[in-house]
Amino acid sequence: MTVSKEIVLKDANVPGVPAAQYIRMSTEHQRYSPDNQKAAIASFAASRGYDVVATYFDDGKSGLTLAGRPALKQLLRDVLSGKPPFEAVLVLDVSRWGRFQDTDQSAHYEYMCRAAGVQIHYCEEPFENDGGPLSSIMKSMKRVMAAEFSRELSAKTSRAQRQQARLGFRQGGTPPYGTRRQVVDENGRRKMILKKGQTKALSTDRVIYTLGPTREVEVVRLIFQRYAVDRVRPFDIVNELNRKRRKQGNGEPWTVNAVRGILRNEIYVGTFVFGRRLCNLGRPIWFDNEDWIRVPVLQPIVPMSLFKAAAKRMREITEARMSLTDDEMIRKLRQLLEEKGRLSYSLLYDCPYTPHPANYTRRFGSLSAAYARVGYVCPANFKTNADGTKISDEQLLDDLRRLYAKLGHITIKDINADPHSEKAHFYDRRFGGILNAYRLAGIPYKFRSRRDEAAWYRQQVDYETKLPRKKPMTRNSDGSRFTNKQLLQLVRGLLRQHGYLSHRLIDEDPSVPTVQFFRDRFGGLKALYARIGYECTQSELNRSGIMRTMARLDTATCAAAASISPS
Secondary structure, eight states: OOOOOOOOOOOHHHHHHHHEEEEEESSSOOTTTHHHHHHHHHHHHHHHHHEEEEEEEEETSSSSSSOOHHHHHHHHHHHSSSOSSOOOEEEEHHHHHOOOHHHHHHHHHHHHHHTTEEEEEEETTSOOOOOSHHHHHHHHHHHHHHHHHHHHHEEEEEEHHHHHHHOOOOOOOOOOOEEEEEOTTTTTOEEEOOOOOOOOTTTTTTEEEEEEOOOHHHHHHHIIIIISOOOOOOOHHHHHHHTTTOOOTSSOOOOHHHHHHHHGGGGGGGGEEEOOEGGGGGGOEEEGGGGGGEOSOOSSSSSSSHHHHHHHHHHHHHHHHHHHHHHHHHHHHHHHHHHHHSOOEEEEEEEHSOOOHHHHHHSSSSSSHHHHHHOOOOSSSOOOOTOOOOHHHHHHHHHHHHHHHHHSSSSHHHHHHHHTTTOHHHHHHTTTTHHHHOOOOTTTOOOOHHHHHHHHHOOOHHHHHOOOOOOOOOOOTTTTOOOOOHHHHHHHHHHHSSSSHHHHHHHHHHHSHHHHHHHHHHHSHHHHHHHHOOOOOHHHHHHHHHHHHHHHHHHHHHHHHHHTOOO
C-alpha cells in the first residue's frame, strides 16, 4: 500500500498561516541535523502556505521523556496559554516529536495541542496528519518504531560500554580526585593527558585512567592513613585539609561526604569498577556486587591492606550506629545539642558520632519527636506574637492597610523601612506574592500594562479571591447517584445562565459537581461540551473565564480601596 501527500502550492498573494517549528537534536554529534530539519520544514511550509513565526529548539536532548526538553515544554505552555502566536506546529517526523517508550504519551501531547486548536504536521512522513483512520494507524506504527529504536539502541550501547569497560577504558564521568584521563590510540600507545573540558579527537582513540598530580596523590594517601591507621574522624580530616588550604578537584573545600567517597572508591587500589546499575530508558536497575565489572587499570595509590582497613572501620561504625539503643541515640543527640546549642537535619547529617537523621526518623517517628526527648523544641517556621501565637493573615494585612493610609502609597521599600511591619519577603512567602497581599488588603496596584495584569490574574486569581473550595458532590440531595442526563441538565443550566462554560465557572458553582467529577464521568470537558452541543476552542474558554473574573475582582478591589483611602 502506498500513501502519497497532496501538494498544495502556496499563492504568493495570500498571507501564510502562522506556524511554529519544533527542532530536536538528540546528541551534540548531530551537528548538521538542525539545518537539515529546518530546510525540510521550510520546504513543507512553502508548499502548504505556512509562515514559520516561531522556533523551538532542543539542542542535544533525548526524546525518551519530556523532562530535560525545555523547548517542548515551552511550546506546550504557549499552546495551552490560550493565545499562541501560531496555528500549527511543524515537526520533521514522528521521532523528532519524541521517542517515548509509552506511545500514549506522544499521542497525549499531540492531543493537547489539537484540543487547543493547534494542529501538528509531520513534514517528512508519508501520510497526512488529518485525523483520519489511515493517519492514526501510521502514527501508531511510527511511534512504536521510534520507541523500539531507542530501546534497541540503548541495549546495544549498554553492551558496548560494558565490553569497553572490561578492556579497561573509561566510560564517562568526572575522573576521581588524584586521577586524570589519558588518550591511547588503537594500538594502546599512550598519548596526551586531557584537561578539564577536553575530549579525544579521533574515534579510534580510547580514554584510560592515569595517576594525577603528586600533590593530589599525597592527599589521597593522607586521608587513608589518617582514617584507617590514626583512627581520625572524617570531620577532623576535613578540618585538617581545609586548614592546609587543600581543595577538591572542582576547587571547592573538602567536606565529610567527599572524604567518605574517597575511602570507598576502589580506583585508589588500581581497580576500575563499572556497571553498578543500568540506567537505560530512564529506569535504573541495580546489579548485585558479583555482577560488577572490576578491572585493574592503573598503579595503586594505596595498598590493598590499607584500603581494606578503612573499609572495615567504616563498616564497624555503620553497624555500631545501627545497633544503638534508644537511650544511646538520645545521649548522642543530647551531646550534639550541648555542643551546637541547637539541632537540625544538616547538623545531624554532618555530625561524625550521631546516626543518620533517617535513623532517628525511623526509630522515633520524626526528628521533632527525637528532639523532644532531649527537651529541644524546633523554632516555629512562622512569625509569632509576644504571647507565642502565630501572626494571622489578617494582622499582616492590617499592617499593610495602616502603612498605605499613612503614606498614601505603598512599595516594597516602604514595607522594609517600616519598623512595625514584617519585611516584604515575609509577605511574599505567606501570600504567594506581594501583589497577592496588596489585593487581599484592598490596596490598589497599577500594573505596567494590561497584558501584565491579565497574566497576573490568570495565575493568581484563585489565591487572591480566597474562594472556599466547594465540597465534591457525588450524589443528589436524596442520596441517589447522579445520572448522565441530570449532569447534562446542570451544565445546560450554567450555559443558559452565563452564556459560556469554563473550568473555573463549573468549579465555583456550589450547585454542580466539580470539574474532576465531570472529567471522570465523560472523559474530559471537551467530551462533556460535545454532549450538550456547545462548541468553543480552548483559547476562547480561557479568555472568557479570565475577563469575567477580572471584571468581578476589579469591582471588589475598588470598593475595598475606597474604604481605606488616606484622608
